[in-house]
Amino acid sequence: MRSGAARSSNAARWAAAGAAGPGSAAGKARGGGSGAGSARARRAAATRDWTAAGLLHGGTGAAWGGVGDARLARPCSRRGEARPKARGGLALQQRGWSSPASAGSVQARRGPAPCRRGAGHLRAGEARCERSSFQPQRPPTVIRKKEEAATEVTMRWATAHLPLATCDETEDDRQALLCLKSQLTGPAGVLASWSNTSLDVCSWHGITCSTLSPRRVIALDLDSEGISGSIPVCITNLTSLTRLQLSNNSFHGEIPSELGILSRLGNLNLSMNTLEGNIPSELYACSQLQILDLRSNSLHGRIPPNLGQCEHLQEINLSNNNIEGAIPSSFGTLPELRKLVLTNNRLTGNIPPSLGSSRFLKYLDLGVNALIGIIPESLANSSSLQVLRLMSNNLTGELPKALFNTSSLLDISLQQNNLVGSMPSVTATSPPIQYLDLTNNHISGKIPYSIGNLSSLIDLRLTENNLSGSIPDSLCQIPALQILAMSVNSLSGPVPPSLFNMSSLTFLAIGNNSLVGSLPSNIGYTLPNIQALILSTNKFDGPIPASLAKAYNLDNILLDLDMTAYVTDFGLARFMFTTRSAHQDRSTGLACLKGSIGYIPPEYGMSEGISTKGDVYSFGVLLLQMMTGCSPTDEKFSDGGTLREFVDRAFPDNINAVADPAMLQDDSNATEVMMKCVIPLVRVGLSCSKTSPRERPDMGRVSTEILGIMHVASQMGVM
Template identity: 25%
Template sequence: MRGNQLRGEIPASLGLLSNMKTLSFAINRLRGGIPPSFGNLSSLEVLDLRTNALSGVIPGDIGRLTNLSYFSVGENAISGIIPVGMFNLSNIRIFNIGGNNIQGTLPSNLAITMPFIAFFSVWENQLSGKIPISISNASNLNVLQLHMNRLIGNVPSFEKLDKLSILLLGANHLGKRTEGDLNFLCSLVNNTKLETLDIRTNNFGGVLPECISNISSSLQFLEIENNKILGRIPDGIGNLINLEVLQVSQNQLSGPIPLNTGRIQKLNTFDARYNFLTGTIPYSIGNLTGLMFLALGVNNFRGNIPSSLGNCKDLLVLGLSYNNLSGSIPPQVLGLSSLSILLNLSSNYLTGELPVEVENLKNLGDLDFSKNKLSGLLPKSLVSCVRLERLFLGGNLFEGPIHSSLSSLRGLVELDISENNLSGGVPEFLVNFGALKYINLSFNNFEGVIPSGGVFKNASAVFVEGNNKLCGGIPELQLSRCNSKKSSKTSLRFKIVIVVVVVVILGVTLVLSIVLIFWFRKRKVQQPISTFAENSLLWLSYRRILKATDEFSMRNLVGSGSFGSVYKGILEESGVVIAVNVLNLLDHRSSRSFLVECETLKNIRHRNLVKVLTAISGVDFQGNDFKALVYEFMINGSLEDWRHSPTGTSELEMMRKLNFFQRVSVTIDVAHALEYLHHHCETSIIHCDLKPSNILLNEEMVGHISDFGLAKIISANELNRSTKMSSSLGLKGTIGYAPPEYGMGSELSTKGDVYSYGILLLEMFTGKRPTNERFRDGLSLHNFVKAALPEQIIEITDPILVEERVTRGTPDVKNLRNDRHLWCLNSLFEIGLACSAESPNERIDMSDVVTKLCSIRDKILLSRKVRYLLILEEILYHSIT
């Protein structure tokens, strides 16, 4: 009965089935206790009740089941003590009571009375006492999970346990903080199968023995953090060539990082924080190209940050704070676009200006360069870091004003630029940072009126002391009142300047108008006059567009739609590659679409929205109206190309398949963009036409939303009431992706985009379009997925992903909790269903979608250790039954 949704209690009458050999109610929602009548099942070999909500105690009668070889009640709420008779079951091979509230001690003769034990798991209980010395004789033991209890004393020898692959002793009270605590590690040297060794969060002391380097090369996880371990990281650590996770933080280790650490090519997590490590960070660390997490903070490292870290293209977290590092920040490090969680270089002695390469950190959430000696202006390139939530630059030598381009950092939650030499006024745009909860501007040279809106209304969140020329603000800030006379003079001067500027502009405009009139009269065929989106980078004419696209050659046609065609172009002067969307003006709706898109794009900026370079409106060489939008070119095309390209066997076609993690990343990119449009623009924007062909991918496979021709800009009060369709564009969206309420003439809302996103997500992971021919007679993509979860998840998943999953082992649909890949896949489908609910009121918000997706991504990126532990019991179960 395992892997269902059974509720209620286990019937005691099952105890009458005396010939039963296997009984499994694992992975359900059962409550109540374990029936004592199970003690009558004299033929029982397998009893599997794990992962429910069972309570009470383990009945003593279970100790009479002498044929029992598999006993698992893990992950319940069982209490009491383990019946003594349970340890006399001589045929037992798998014993799992982990994840309960069981008390007591382990018997001293454990391995003698259980001579065949292979899997012994008592993790996360309240067991006390010592680890039985007899465990040293359990020669069949594969897995020993004793972590998260209250065990004390020394750890016995494991010399005879040559089959041991997983040893988890973490989160106990083992060791005495003295020399000799770690002697047991050397007893593992002859074990060739050990893959996981976890002794973290105990009382182990003494010097880390050199023999750790001679432990099996099969070792993948070595976790010794949060102890009192002394000495150096052994020079031979590089012998552990299959190590994926090395966690030695929160100890008392000293000396340098061994040079041959660079040999551990599979290492993805290296955490050595809170020690006394010295020397320089070895250049060889750049050989660890698979690193995702590197934390060396709170040590005594000196010298420069090695530029070789730029080779670690998968790095998500880099922490080097609280050391003695000096020199400039290597541009190679700031060029790591993979950094998406944290970059912390604070509390060092770094000098120089902040490299412009900081613009590459488009995905970064937290950036901390505080308490260094960095100088120069705050770089405008920070404008690209639109995902930043925390920016700490305090305690440096930065000078000059806060540039207006930083107004794009609307997602900031915390901002600290205190203790610098910054000057000028406090920017008014900070008032519009809706997420901002903490801002520290103290001890700078800011002057003028401080804003009183937004975060500045909360005195407990604003720090401005040490800026003697600031005035105004809310009374709680206790700043002086602004000088009205001075303000009047300043206002008068400002008005005079405005008048002068206006007069100059009118004069220049008049002159240019006269010149243009004569110019138009002189030429019969004229080039178009360009109008530009905000922050335009290009001034393009029809002639240059024509030349860049090779006269709109079919070879350069990227795609076409009802409103126009998109061409790839290369500007002759600079070699810049662009995308030109030429509108089909024969369709009267195109002009309206053009205006809508211009109006939308000039007000938004986000790393997951296609960047507009310029807009052109004029006439072509035949005197016909010509309108075009010019975008940055996305080299990897649209999601439509990747998801539904023609199948074949060529190498190119095989490459153009998105793997599981790429699909998750793209869905997160799109979710972030929609969240920005809905909640973080000055006025909320509804895209109205989200579909795969409108999702473009750059060279790093980062997703960008494009095509705002149907977009609707709504004010805050409109967001809270119906927004009736009044556009001449008619039905909003594309069949299959447009929400059902739009087809019935209902209001536009952000919930419509949420629906389209849900369908897009379901399509991404099923590989099926919402317009697939099988979806008829009431069956939709939404219902197709809903009916299949969770038992038939494999049947509805894109075969490419199923094949990818099978290469890593047989999927276990009945045990989603133990299969991280399938669990994440199931969670993704559930998010898609929640977004594409028929009723708008039942759909979740994009902010919630982002939170859920990022949580799934983080679980995917976690080490494979947890997944391995969870499925190992299942493997052993099958080997016995």
């Protein structure tokens, strides 16, 4: 029977070998790192392994798990020293640190320590066996007293050395954040908690840490904090970062290409800043990226095609920039893509048909660009697509019939293109379409009777097309219809009486057509929710119903009943055309003409007679001034240019460059406001301020358009 000293020596040898073992099978089974330099990602597992394998098994068996990494063997208190390159207990002894064996004052027996499978021996003075071959034997049984002593030694050693990886990694994060703070400016107190004297980064403002040890920084959220500066490259030292949110600040400069180093990054939001330059192609290396939001900056260049390699991308928002070129067809191959928003850029080329292959794509917004070609039929094949917004492009061709008969589409916005042909028939029993906007195209023919099958329709806009025929009474069968806009077409015949009985209507615009008949006397009661009623420039007759006074929600009304013309009360118009004879008696003198330079129409300087078209011009200039914040007499026009020319050069692709930034700076829904309100108003201003009076619209039509825009704005809550 072995003596107690021999057993104690065996146990000590086991402890030393275990502490130095760089790659034991037991350590690897528990996720420990190899002595040759374990990966940083395994350190947390190694720490848990020591605790579980060593302390639970008791005795010197705590050496399982392989702690040969020099970072695990370096105490925080000695952070200034160079890391030992050697591994294991011997290296620790040489640097003045204790191994488990030496700490317990147990005499280690000289001679080889056995490795299983005959892979090699630990010779005297060596710290390890061959990598991946060291397989320590079960420590010999020792008496209880010696076992308890060895356990105490192991616990002391583990407490002193094993948390070191956590200390190192947390310190790396802390230093990265302090570097970030040193290069940014912002309101006092925003980053006050980011102090050099505070060691707990997890308590700092905007920081989220992982719940398990080591507690690494996994999220940096500094949205809307008033911070300015360029994005420091040292932010990439936060190697565990999964979410980076810096939106709605004043960051400038270029997006660091080094962000591609952050392989765990899942959410990158740099929206609503003043970032410039190209979108870094290196972002494709962020293999876990799910959300990429760079909207509302000043980015230019092309969209990197290799972003299509980020197979986990679910949302891409690059709207409100100056991005050029074509839409990468690789976006159509992203298997998890759900939302693609590229609104208000300078994109050209065709819409990639491959986007119709995106099985989970729900939201597609490519509006306000310079896209050409037809609308791909394949988009109707996307079984999940709910929102399709392609407005304000140069799209041509006919409306795809399949779009009106899908089982998923809720919103179809195709306004302000060059689409032709007739409106497709609705063959499906009850498509879910709620919003349909075909305004300002070249669609002709009759409104199909089958449009009544769109039983979920809330908003229907067909203004400024070439539609003819009568208004189908099937429209009156849509129970939830609130907005019906069909002005500026060639519609004729009487209005279906049931149209004036739709209690759900809040906006009805059928002006500038050739409709006939009279209004029902009880219209004020049958349209209780009506807010805007535009019937001007038709061929209606009869009196204005007194019941309209009972329509308490009615804010705007344009009628021309019993009149051959309707003139909006604006400027000089109130002095003209009060009677038919006034037309022959009007004065053409300019002696009493009043007005400011820049607002007076150019034809007045050529001795042409005054007219309401002059008022239209003045109104257009005033509208452009409101949209841009620039006066027509601004110094920038001293070289002979005009406000209209200044705006026209930027419209619509670069409207952000001339629009008054104060209009949108506090609006979280700036993209939609720009598209639905600002651009339409600028278009009206440009139309009104054309040089030739014949090309200007009459104020009746202008009022119709502006009231429609006002109604949209009120629904969006911006009025």
